[in-house]
Amino acid sequence: xxxxxxVDVGAYLAARGGLVDDALEAALPAADRPPQILHQAMRYCxxxxxxxxxxxxxxxxxxxxGGTPQAVLPVAxxxxxxxxxxxxxxxxxxxxxxxxxxxxxxCHIAFGEAIAILTGDALHxxxxxxxxxxxxxxxxxxxxVAAREIAGAIGxxxxxxxxxxxxxxxxxxxxxxxxxxxVGSIAEFVPQIHVRKTAALIRAxxxxxxxxxxxxxxxxxxLSAYGEQVGLAYQIIDDVLDVVGDERALGKHAGSDAxxxxxxxxxxxxxxxxxxxxxxxxxxxxxGPLGDRGAxxxxxxxxxxxxxx
Amino acid sequence: xxxxxxVDVGAYLAARGGLVDDALEAALPAADRPPQILHQAMRYCxxxxxxxxxxxxxxxxxxxxGGTPQAVLPVAxxxxxxxxxxxxxxxxxxxxxxxxxxxxxxCHIAFGEAIAILTGDALHxxxxxxxxxxxxxxxxxxxxVAAREIAGAIGxxxxxxxxxxxxxxxxxxxxxxxxxxxVGSIAEFVPQIHVRKTAALIRAxxxxxxxxxxxxxxxxxxLSAYGEQVGLAYQIIDDVLDVVGDERALGKHAGSDAxxxxxxxxxxxxxxxxxxxxxxxxxxxxxGPLGDRGAxxxxxxxxxxxxxx
Numbered sequence: 001x002x003x004x005x006x007v008d009v010g011a012y013l014a015a016r017g018g019l020v021d022d023a024l025e026a027a028l029p030a031a032d033r034p035p036q037i038l039h040q041a042m043r044y045c046x047x048x049x050x051x052x053x054x055x056x057x058x059x060x061x062x063x064x065x066g067g068t069p070q071a072v073l074p075v076a077x078x079x080x081x082x083x084x085x086x087x088x089x090x091x092x093x094x095x096x097x098x099x100x101x102x103x104x105x106x107c108h109i110a111f112g113e114a115i116a117i118l119t120g121d122a123l124h125x126x127x128x129x130x131x132x133x134x135x136x137x138x139x140x141x142x143x144x145v146a147a148r149e150i151a152g153a154i155g156x157x158x159x160x161x162x163x164x165x166x167x168x169x170x171x172x173x174x175x176x177x178x179x180x181x182x183v184g185s186i187a188e189f190v191p192q193i194h195v196r197k198t199a200a201l202i203r204a205x206x207x208x209x210x211x212x213x214x215x216x217x218x219x220x221x222x223l224s225a226y227g228e229q230v231g232l233a234y235q236i237i238d239d240v241l242d243v244v245g246d247e248r249a250l251g252k253h254a255g256s257d258a259x260x261x262x263x264x265x266x267x268x269x270x271x272x273x274x275x276x277x278x279x280x281x282x283x284x285x286x287x288g289p290l291g292d293r294g295a296x297x298x299x300x301x302x303x304x305x306x307x308x309x
Numbered sequence: 310x311x312x313x314x315x316v317d318v319g320a321y322l323a324a325r326g327g328l329v330d331d332a333l334e335a336a337l338p339a340a341d342r343p344p345q346i347l348h349q350a351m352r353y354c355x356x357x358x359x360x361x362x363x364x365x366x367x368x369x370x371x372x373x374x375g376g377t378p379q380a381v382l383p384v385a386x387x388x389x390x391x392x393x394x395x396x397x398x399x400x401x402x403x404x405x406x407x408x409x410x411x412x413x414x415x416c417h418i419a420f421g422e423a424i425a426i427l428t429g430d431a432l433h434x435x436x437x438x439x440x441x442x443x444x445x446x447x448x449x450x451x452x453x454v455a456a457r458e459i460a461g462a463i464g465x466x467x468x469x470x471x472x473x474x475x476x477x478x479x480x481x482x483x484x485x486x487x488x489x490x491x492v493g494s495i496a497e498f499v500p501q502i503h504v505r506k507t508a509a510l511i512r513a514x515x516x517x518x519x520x521x522x523x524x525x526x527x528x529x530x531x532l533s534a535y536g537e538q539v540g541l542a543y544q545i546i547d548d549v550l551d552v553v554g555d556e557r558a559l560g561k562h563a564g565s566d567a568x569x570x571x572x573x574x575x576x577x578x579x580x581x582x583x584x585x586x587x588x589x590x591x592x593x594x595x596x597g598p599l600g601d602r603g604a605x606x607x608x609x610x611x612x613x614x615x616x617x618x
Contacts, residue, residue: 035477118398129464147441151437
């Protein structure tokens with residue numbers, strides 16, 4: 001990867017991220033609109049930064065298929081709203097019970113638990129309100145197919161199902177027996193969680209961008225493989241950076257993550273980095289049929305692998 | 310309302326309710342499919358009975374516009390899934406903290422709080438997966454418009470916004486100030502809650518059925534008014550039946566509901582019944598432009614007013 005290309009993908013991320021930020025700002029209800037507390041919480045959780053990976057992948061995939069960023073921007077915003085809703089619910093006391101995210105109080109700490117649940121629900125609904133707007137210029141047929149793709153990726157076969165597997169894997173007890181817990185070692189279990197919990201929405205983001213832009217079947221197949229492998233690699237590096245960050249902050253090996261169903265817990269830091277590198281290679285190889293149109297997505301995959309935050 | 314008509318609407322409700330029950334059974338993931346606990350919880354919450362009012366209104370509205378029940382069945386199921394998800398989240402400890410619903414343990418009592426949150430989220434996603442299936446025979450354009458109608462009705466301008474107003478109205482305290490709480494008496498506040506919390510989805514159900522079936526603008530306008538007024542009357546009678554039921558069960562005036570933002574608390578039982586009767590008259594009057602095609606919806610409105618459970 002040449003340094004010129006690095007500049008290109010960095011500039012692309014900055015430009016498209018800014019486009020998404022502006023569109024999210026416009027799509028969210030104004031903070032002074034009643035009920036204010038709800039709208040304030042929605043804005044707090046969505047506009048507080050973030051890499052905008054999923055929406056940028058919608059845009060990049062659309063552009064690789066000859067589409068324009070503007071035409072897919074509502075769907076790009078929608079996948080970010082869905083991501084934000086999932087984090088709010090994941091952080092709840094009954095789930096991961098997290099007090100901070102990105103160095104700020106989580107939604108339920110800042111606004112109370114009831115408002116946090118409803119803020120997630122409102123973002124979920126707003127996402128589909130955005131996806132289904134027919135003014136996007138992609139046509140109703142394509143828009144409907146993309147909407148269905150995303151809805152399928154965030155349900156029991158995807159994001160929510162993965163979150164349930166994650167909860168089961170943490171060894172929490174449930175009133176009912178949990179025959180859904182896969183039998184086997186953590187090394188078998190962890191990929192199953194993260195394919196659903198993280199990779200499914202990232203894969204759907206890539207696919208939706210292509211679907212909205214009329215990507216051919218072979219292109220769509222290539223982008224599906226790319227999306228799933230990049231999505232899984234992204235989660236692995238996230239977990240690795242958590243461990244490395246904890247080690248730096250604590251000045252010792254971070255043991256708290258060992259109990260969680262993460263790649264570093266299952267494969268160690270070095271082993272996890274190797275898996276992520278292999279997945280990235282596979283993702284890039286899958287882009288073959290796109291030729292030059294895949295250059296940006298290829299560079300993006302490499303950038304995500306070597307990122308340090 | 311003649312007794313012959315009573316039989317007709319009763320038979321219609323039974324037949325269409327059965328159609329919806331069968332379609333819901335088929336749409337929900339099998340209970341033995343992993344993660345089983347999630348799928349068991351989804352089925353427990355959706356298949357445990359219920360009047361199927363919202364889906365039947367989708368079907369009845371579609372039929373009033375010349376559509377077939379089969380073509381709108383996925384959307385009919387979707388609004389029931391959304392209704393079920395909203396009840397699960399409403400019942401959570403951080404919200405209404407209800408242990409029972411329809412005489413059975415609520416979702417979080419039966420399956421734990423984390424699974425209950427995720428069950429609601431999964432039903433929400435499944436609803437949009439159903440709505441956006443393009444095989445419904447209504448065409449992509451109409452399907453997309455109906456999907457957007459429903460997404461708009463369950464967000465901050467509708468169901469979720471109403472639930473937030475309800476929480477604010479119960480005088481719960483929030484970390485942030487609540488300037489969203491309307492100033493004025495409970496009599497001014499209660500209708501604002503219920504128009505959003507209950508009537509918005511019922512109105513959207515009626516409108517979606519018409520939109521999917523190519524209802525003319527004048528018909529759609531008539532059905533919108535009908536849907537909102539029937540939706541509000543439905544909530545009022547629900548609250549009245551709660552009070553009457555409590556009085557019967559306790560053998561005395563039920564005081565516990567007085568603190569809640571309900572129509573009986575604001576207007577008394579007799580006053581609430583009068584308001585519901587007036588709204589029903591208005592709903593029926595709004596059906597004027599439909600002529601004979603509105604007969605079933607008219608009888609349905611009357612039946613909902615005089616129901617005893």
